[in-house]
Amino acid sequence: MIFESLNEKFQDIFAGLRRKGKLSETDIKAVSREIRLALLEADVNFKVVKQFTKAVSERALGEDVLKSLTPGQQFIKIVHNEMVSLLGGEIEKMDVDSSQTNIFLMVGLQGTGKTTTTGKIANLLRKEKKLSPLLVACDVYRPAAVEQLKILGKELEIPVFEMGTEADPREIAQKALDFAKQNHHDLVIVDTAGRLQIDQSLMTELNDIKDLIQPTEVLLVVDGMTGQESVNVAKEFDDLLDITGVVLTKLDGDTRGGAAMSIAYTTGKSIRFIGTGEKLSDIELFYPDRMASRILGMGDVLSLIDRAQSSIDEEKAKALEAKLRTQDFDFNDFLDQLEQLKEMGSMTELLEMMPGINKKALKGMDFSEDYLVKSEAIIQSMTMEERAKPHLINGSRRKRIATGSGTTVSDINRLMKNFEQSKKMLKQMTNTTKAKKGRFKLPFM
Ligand SMILES: Nc1nc2c(ncn2[C@@H]2O[C@H](COP(=O)(O)OP(=O)(O)OP(=O)(O)O)[C@@H](O)[C@H]2O)c(=O)[nH]1
Ligand SMILES: [Mg+2]
Incomplete structure (x- = not known):
């Protein structure tokens, strides 16, 4: 995490x-x-x-x-x-909505994740803000850069504006804007070239593009794994280009990540998004208060509920929240949760967002897709009585259930252990959170 x-x-x-x-x-x-x-x-x-x-x-x-x-x-x-x-609590919020043409200019050093993030943001804001995105290929220097964006666009079913690698990036950006206006795209995201180091010709080009297209956001993409150097880079980019915000990528990596935390403070610009993986859905809008809660181990129930709401409807999210609070937790609930959680994403990730969960207890627990499917099969082979009273499930019943579900007794044992552990964690969570008006509230808030 x-x-x-x-x-x-x-x-x-x-x-x-x-x-x-x-x-x-x-x-x-x-x-x-x-x-x-x-x-x-x-x-x-x-x-x-x-x-x-x-x-x-x-x-x-x-x-x-x-x-x-x-x-x-x-x-x-x-x-x-x-x-x-x-983390930038008092910094101005990002102004994105369908009443304007939102124009994002993506900038940053080589390999930080500009192109990937271009696709991720378009996908996220299409879903969350109902915007109609257009991706613009202004990286004409690296062979295959245009192609990379086109592949992303195809995968996401989002149009890509490109003029090959012979045209000038300024001209491409300008024409893309005309194209967006004619075709009613209200989110234009311009992918640009990266350099190993900040250099004059790149900055001139980026400044020219900026003057031409008047972006609503100039987003600096920063690799979260680069450490202290990223703070200096961010300051330099900001001085030369006056960025409006930062995207921190690769926060899923095995890093200490602290340098990234200093960026909002040292540049005075807000972190707008964070990239948390290689998949196109691995991006989040950044909220300083939610991130602070996550870093401090207070859980991030709001993000959790956002997730629940975007993948299942509000009613179901509420029911799930209530379920998570119940003391009495049997295999019917477990099955129900497995089914819902499968829709919501990685269970470990979700558990990590919950307050009061001891992160160390999560280590070694398996919640992979395979495991979820197998578990469902096992629970479906239990009788109603066994599901309601898990302690009845003795050795001979385990054998029967294994045969019925096409699994082994050790699979059953593993599931029983995970079930007990989940139950313990949910209890632990219930003890540390108090529900008020359907929202979790931490005792000290
Ligand atoms: N794990 C992880 N990988 C990421 C993330 N964002 C981007 N990457 C990976 O980082 C690599 C570089 O990403 P690109 O989007 O091509 O980076 P870029 O800034 O466009 O690179 P240039 O155009 O060469 O400057 C790719 O392998 C991406 O999959 C992230 O949030 N997490
Ligand atoms: Mg790129």
């Missing part, structure tokens, strides 16, 4: 805080130090870390956290608030 090691550290730090009844000034200093180390280790820019921990401890000492009845929770709330502003 994204920012995994940072998330684990914050969970440990907060668990320590929650155990304490009262906090002293020394405690606060000690925790601030732990936070500082965790952030530095995650590769967050040191200036940002300094600013962050200073703000946290000043507010903690200033806001009578020490005298509060729940000092640990008050403190966590302060960390959360500071994390939201670190």
Whole structure:
């Protein structure tokens, strides 16, 4: 998951805080130090870390956290608030809607994910904002770049405007805009060439295109795996091109990711989207408050519900939310969930977004597509009584169920174990969240 090691550290730090009844000034200093180390280790820019921990401890000492009845929770709330502003909480929101022609200019160094992200954003905003996208192939330098965009367009069934590799990118961008107006495309995304380093001729070209097409967003695509260097690159691009926002890609990678977290703060520009994988659906709109909750291990129920709502209808999402809260959880519920979760995406990913779930408990649990299909078959071979009373399922019943579902007894054993583990996790979650007006609410919020 994204920012995994940072998330684990914050969970440990907060668990320590929650155990304490009262906090002293020394405690606060000690925790601030732990936070500082965790952030530095995650590769967050040191200036940002300094600013962050200073703000946290000043507010903690200033806001009578020490005298509060729940000092640990008050403190966590302060960390959360500071994390939201670190990630760009107060920065202007992106203005995308069908009342205007939305024009996005994608820029960035070579291989950061511009072309892929061009397709991903078009796909996402077509779905979420009901926009009619057009992709524009302005990378005429790399052989096959135009072809790459055309393949993406074909896969997504989104038109691509191109003039081959002989035309000037300025002319292509201009003509694409005319084409978009004639054909009522209200989202035009212009893919441009990347360079290994920032160079004058590329910047001139990008500035020319920008002047010509007056984009509503100039999005800098940044590879989340590049570390501190990405902060400098972002600053330079911003100075030369005045970007409006950033897309962080490859956050699914096995990285510390902290550098990326510093970008909003150091450029003062917001992160608009994050790329979380190679598939065209692996993109999310970025919300500082939701991301802060995820990094701090408070779960991300809003994103979870968004996911539920975009793949199943609202009624079903509500029912699912209620199901997730029920204490009494049998194989009928499990089956029901497996079926719904199959539509929603990776179960592990979903579980990670839930508050109060211990991330370490997820390790080693298998929720692959194959596993889901097999599990369904197994549960369908159980009697109604067995589904409602899982403890009845003894050795001889396991043999019968295995034969009935075309699986093995060890498959059944594995499923039983996963079922018990899920049940435990759901209980754990119910204990840490209180439902209010159908929304999860964290105890300290
Ligand atoms: N894992 C992962 N891979 C990504 C993500 N975004 C892009 N990639 C991969 O990164 C590689 C480069 O992506 P491109 O979209 O071609 O990058 P680009 O910036 O257009 O590259 P140039 O046009 O050569 O400058 C591809 O293999 C993509 O699949 C992401 O969010 N996660
Ligand atoms: Mg490209």
